[in-house]
Amino acid sequence: MSKLIEIRDLKKSYWREKLEIPVLNNINLTIDSGEFTALMGPSGSGKTTLLNMIAGIDKPDDGSITIEGQEISSMNETALAKWRANNVGFIFQFYNLIPVLTAFENVELPLLLTKLSKAERKQQTETALKIVGLADRMDHYPKQLSGGQEQRVAIARAIVTDPLILVADEPTGDLDKASAEDILNLMELLNKEHEKTILMVTHDPHAAERAQVLHHLEKGDLIKSDKKAVQEH
Amino acid sequence: MKILKLVFKNALRHKLRTILTILGISIAVFAFGLLRTFVTSWYAGVDASAADRLIVRHSVSFIFPLPSAYTNKIKTVDNVAEVSYANWFGGTYIDKSNFFARMAVDVNTFFEVYPEFLLSDEELANFKRERNSCVIGSNLAEQYNLQIGDIMTLDGDIYPGKWDFVIRGIYQPKFNSTDANQMFFHWEYLNERMNQESPGRANFIGWFIVKVADINKSSEVSAAIDQVFKNSTAETKSETERAFQQGFLASTGAIISAMNAISFIIVGIIMLVLGNTMIMAARERTREYAVLKALGFSGSHLTTLILGESTFISLLGGAIGLAMLFPFVDVFAQFMPKGFFPAFYIETITLVLCMVAVLVIGIAAAIFPIQRAVTTRIVDGFRFVG
Ligand SMILES: Nc1ncnc2c1ncn2[C@@H]1O[C@H](COP(=O)(O)OP(=O)(O)OP(=O)(O)O)[C@@H](O)[C@H]1O
Ligand SMILES: [Mg+2]
Numbered sequence: 016m017s018k019l020i021e022i023r024d025l026k027k028s029y030w031r032e033k034l035e036i037p038v039l040n041n042i043n044l045t046i047d048s049g050e051f052t053a054l055m056g057p058s059g060s061g062k063t064t065l066l067n068m069i070a071g072i073d074k075p076d077d078g079s080i081t082i083e084g085q086e087i088s089s090m091n092e093t094a095l096a097k098w099r100a101n102n103v104g105f106i107f108q109f110y111n112l113i114p115v116l117t118a119f120e121n122v123e124l125p126l127l128l129t130k131l132s133k134a135e136r137k138q139q140t141e142t143a144l145k146i147v148g149l150a151d152r153m154d155h156y157p158k159q160l161s162g163g164q165e166q167r168v169a170i171a172r173a174i175v176t177d178p179l180i181l182v183a184d185e186p187t188g189d190l191d192k193a194s195a196e197d198i199l200n201l202m203e204l205l206n207k208e209h210e211k212t213i214l215m216v217t218h219d220p221h222a223a224e225r226a227q228v229l230h231h232l233e234k235g236d237l238i239k240s241d242k243k244a245v246q247e248h
Numbered sequence: 249m250k251i252l253k254l255v256f257k258n259a260l261r262h263k264l265r266t267i268l269t270i271l272g273i274s275i276a277v278f279a280f281g282l283l284r285t286f287v288t289s290w291y292a293g294v295d296a297s298a299a300d301r302l303i304v305r306h307s308v309s310f311i312f313p314l315p316s317a318y319t320n321k322i323k324t325v326d327n328v329a330e331v332s333y334a335n336w337f338g339g340t341y342i343d344k345s346n347f348f349a350r351m352a353v354d355v356n357t358f359f360e361v362y363p364e365f366l367l368s369d370e371e372l373a374n375f376k377r378e379r380n381s382c383v384i385g386s387n388l389a390e391q392y393n394l395q396i397g398d399i400m401t402l403d404g405d406i407y408p409g410k411w412d413f414v415i416r417g418i419y420q421p422k423f424n425s426t427d428a429n430q431m432f433f434h435w436e437y438l439n440e441r442m443n444q445e446s447p448g449r450a451n452f453i454g455w456f457i458v459k460v461a462d463i464n465k466s467s468e469v470s471a472a473i474d475q476v477f478k479n480s481t482a483e484t485k486s487e488t489e490r491a492f493q494q495g496f497l498a499s500t501g502a503i504i505s506a507m508n509a510i511s512f513i514i515v516g517i518i519m520l521v522l523g524n525t526m527i528m529a530a531r532e533r534t535r536e537y538a539v540l541k542a543l544g545f546s547g548s549h550l551t552t553l554i555l556g557e558s559t560f561i562s563l564l565g566g567a568i569g570l571a572m573l574f575p576f577v578d579v580f581a582q583f584m585p586k587g588f589f590p591a592f593y594i595e596t597i598t599l600v601l602c603m604v605a606v607l608v609i610g611i612a613a614a615i616f617p618i619q620r621a622v623t624t625r626i627v628d629g630f631r632f633v634g
Contacts, residue, residue, distance in 0.1 A: 064627075067626075067627050070542070072541075072542050072626040072627060073625075073626070073627045093546065096541070096544045096545075096546055097544060099542065099543070099544050100543065100544025101544075105539075105542050105543070107539075107630075111535060111536070111539045113254070113536055113539070114261075115254070115257035115258060115260075115261055116254065116257065120253075124540075124543060125543050125544065127250070127251065128543070128544050128545065172543075
């Protein structure tokens with residue numbers, strides 16, 4: 016498999032008043048195309064921070080993040096926004112759907128930034144909703160859906176533009192066991208059948224088992240990486 | 249779906265809050281428009297005054313009369329095209345609360361120096377012919393249901409006694425701002441009665457109205473007229489009608505200035521109300537704005553969302569306010585004692601001011617929330633807990 020994401024000597028600190036809080040010390044990491052990667056570690060170890068930088072919504076202090084040959088840490092805000100719209104699908108712990116928009120409208124949202132016609136947008140939105148199994152709930156508002164269904168709408172929104180990478184920050188963190196299982200099955204499906212590269216932060220060892228590669232982060236350092244033998248399917 | 253749809257959906261998210269804000273804006277715009285209408289109506293007399301007319305009055309005060317013999321002397325001054333004169337009559341028509349101007353005028357010249365009082369040739373001729381006739385404005389005729397041929401009886405105070413006048417003409421106002429609430433009758437008629445009843449008061453007039461031949465020479469003509477009567481028993485003060493009107497209004501100016509100030513204070517207050525609504529709304533949506541930005545939406549998209557919502561609310565409020573203003577001003581104009589204002593109507597400038605105010609409110613209220621939404625970093629937006 017080919018290298019998709021390459022992280023070299025990544026450093027990041029936050030400043031609280033005049034105190035520097037180092038979050039990521041010196042991260043080196045490679046993620047291959049089509050890989051399902053899980054990122055684990057204790058609370059405050061810097062998982063979200065690392066994920067955010069790979070997704071292009073936060074910037075490193077030092078080091079480089081190269082994705083498909085593009086150095087994203089040196090892009091300006093506008094270029095980065097455009098890059099995100101084309102390449103990254105976001106899945107959050109609390110779904111983050113817009114409450115006044117229907118499931119359909121929420122999924123369609125990223126397509127408003129494309130040049131697609133209304134009919135094309137409709138078709139693509141419906142396809143995404145079909146993949147997550149919610150074609151019959153298109154006109155429902157988020158508050159009319161269960162947590163698991165909301166998360167599936169969020170996943171449809173993440174895949175509707177057919178991005179290169181899916182980033183998921185504790186996607187099952189707020190769900191009961193059965194719903195969590197559904198979401199993980201869906202992510203596995205996206206990885207295997209739709210060949211999405213997925214980067215998932217999780218606390219749950221069960222969830223992490225679904226991934227092919229597992230990285231452990233502790234106090235800003237990558238301490239252990241496991242790579243399962245890639246299962247044939 | 250379009251961004252615009254999200255603007256509307258956002259605006260209706262907290263229906264009660266939005267409705268209360270819109271209501272607040274509409275009441276404020278209504279109050280603003282009403283106060284502005286009071287102010288502009290009050291000054292309508294000034295605006296209606298022609299620049300080519302001079303008012304010549306007693307140098308001490310316009311309540312002191314001048315000898316009517318001055319007429320011919322004024323006529324000899326250079327650049328004087330026409331001289332007319334008038335006397336304030338006062339008195340009561342039926343009831344003391346019926347307030348309108350009643351004046352004794354020189355019938356031969358008065359309608360020439362006041363071309364904005366439109367009177368047909370026939371009515372003017374009839375008026376001139378009959379010594380105890382009068383001409384009234386169309387508003388008066390409507391208000392008191394008076395027609396040509398009717399008798400108007402005035403109860404004199406400055407000039408005591410009962411005075412009967414037969415209506416021989418009803419003039420129409422040429423402009424919106426023209427005062428159609430006045431009554432004019434023959435100065436000669438008044439003077440004859442004074443000659444008989446109190447001869448010491450005969451042959452005096454209240455003020456002269458001088459039409460200048462060349463508008464640019466107004467100040468020279470004023471000075472020249474005053475020079476003629478210098479060191480006489482009754483010195484004069486000449487000024488343009490506009491200056492005269494402004495002097496007359498100066499005594500009530502404080503109230504009008506207050507109304508003026510209050511009207512703008514209202515705009516300021518409502519700006520804070522909408523600003524507060526928008527800041528609350530934008531704060532609640534901090535996370536959503538972060539999501540939109542993560543998805544690739546730009547600062548200008550967020551600006552469209554917030555500015556759109558803000559101006560939508562303010563324009564809707566403004567439209568409702570103006571919709572209330574028009575019928576109210578109409579009703580108000582009907583029930584207000586006629587003659588209190590020369591004319592009471594909503595001027596175009598008031599409408600323009602209302603709309604400008606509403607737009608400014610909508611934009612100003614959005615500035616702070618936009619600035620916040622655009623500059624908040626995505627990761628901070630996600631970590632934000634309202
Ligand atoms: N925007 C920020 N400003 C200041 N400090 C921050 C910011 N984001 C993260 N931090 C700090 O950086 C450290 C790492 O945070 P991060 O969110 O990456 O941890 P995490 O591994 O995702 O933890 P959790 O499992 O609790 O989500 C924490 O100490 C956190 O307080
Ligand atoms: Mg985290």
